[in-house]
Amino acid sequence: MPEIKYASPIDEKKYGSYSALTDSVDSFEEETFRFGERIGKGDYPAESGRYHIYLQYVCPWAQRVQIIIDYLGLGNVISYSYLDPLRDARGWAFRERTGPDPVNGFTLLRDAYLATASNFKGVPSVPAVWDRKTARLINNRYDDTIHDFSTAFANFQTPGVDIFPVELREEIDKLLPWISEKINEGVYELAFALTQQKYDLAVENLYAALDSLEERLSRSRYLFGNRITLADICLWVTLARFDLVYYPLFRANRRRLIDFPNLWGYARELYAIPAFKKGSRFDYIKETYYTNFAYLLYKGIIPALPELDWDAPHDRIRLS
Incomplete structure (x- = not known):
């Protein structure tokens, strides 16, 4: 265990706001997601204890990785840690409430990026995969990570649990881009729509997709019958944030998730x-979105939040 160190508190006066960091990157996608080594291929075999994942409670793309690791029973094989939910222009940081970096003793996620590529000028993102053997960050492409952790560690995962079964992979791989475009990214299309025309189109596309899923789940317990797959995980992380932040803050306010009986029951069942x-951590999700995104989108005007009881009983029929 390295020496326990933490980043100093958020200080936008000294370091600037997080938005200033993103605005400074000329080519966000190309520079930020430049790490793409694949686990289970070449020099990076699936080995117990070798890989550590830097995560964030707030980020839906990071939560997918955590769910995969724990659902497959890989918690003793792949380690992960969390960063503080708030950030200034230094980016994600390790602070007391989420704990230190247990692998390298870094105080900022940027330290992991710079330790790997000293010329890195992008925005440090999660999930980020650290390889203990080579002491470098090897992948921060979120679609790579969910596929790698769903397949490469089959020899270590709980017997009988498979979220990416061979016989369904073609169908799952067809649905995943649809979920990504229509749902995961669809809420962001709404949030950042700068014209009425773009907003109206984004609303129509998002709710048409939700209606399609509502109908699908009237016939099936999960997206592919009675087994939980990678597709369910990718959908769920957006549903979990929908009524809390996307409905009131991102202007996805035609209907709430609780207005879709099958989707709401499905989400709570998961x-x-x-x-x-x-x-x-809904408290962290609320805090981060309403600190960072409310300022960017609404300049501090925050609508009332619904208080949701995720543990309440529901009437959704569990199809056998």
Whole structure:
């Protein structure tokens, strides 16, 4: 265990706001997501204890990785740690409430990026995969990580649990881009729509997709029958944030998730599973979105938040 060190508190006067950091990157996608080594291929075999993942409770793309690791029973094989939910222009940081970096003793996530590429000028993002053997960050492409952790560690995961079964991979791989475009990114299309025309189109696309899923879940317990797959994990992380932040803050306010009986029951059923519930820190999600995004989108005008009881009983029929 390295020496316990923490970043200093958020200080926008000294360091600037997080928005200033993103605005300074000329080519966000190309520079930020430049790390793409794949686990299970070449020099990076699936080995117990070798990889550590830097995560954030707030980020839905990071939570997918946590759910996969815990649902597959890989908690003793792949380690992970969390960063503080708030950030200034230094980016994600390790502070007391979420704990220190247990691998390197870094105080900022940027330290891991610079330790790997000293010329890194992007925005440090999560999930970020650290390889203990080579002492470098090897992948921060979120679609790579969910596929790698869903397949490469089959020899270590709980017997009989498979979220990416061979016989369904083609169908799952067809649905995942649809979920990403229509749901995961669809809420952000709404949030950052700068014209009425773009907003109206984003609303129509998002709610058409939700209606499609509502109908699908009237016929199936999960997206692919009675088994939880990678597709369910990718959908759930957006549903979990929908009524709390996307509905009031991102202007996805035609209907709430609780207005879709099948989607709402489905989301709560998944939440009852320990792997889904474990990383669901709604307090951090609320704090971060309403600190960072409310300022960017509404300049501090914050609408009332619904208080949701995720543990309440629901009437959704569990199809056998």
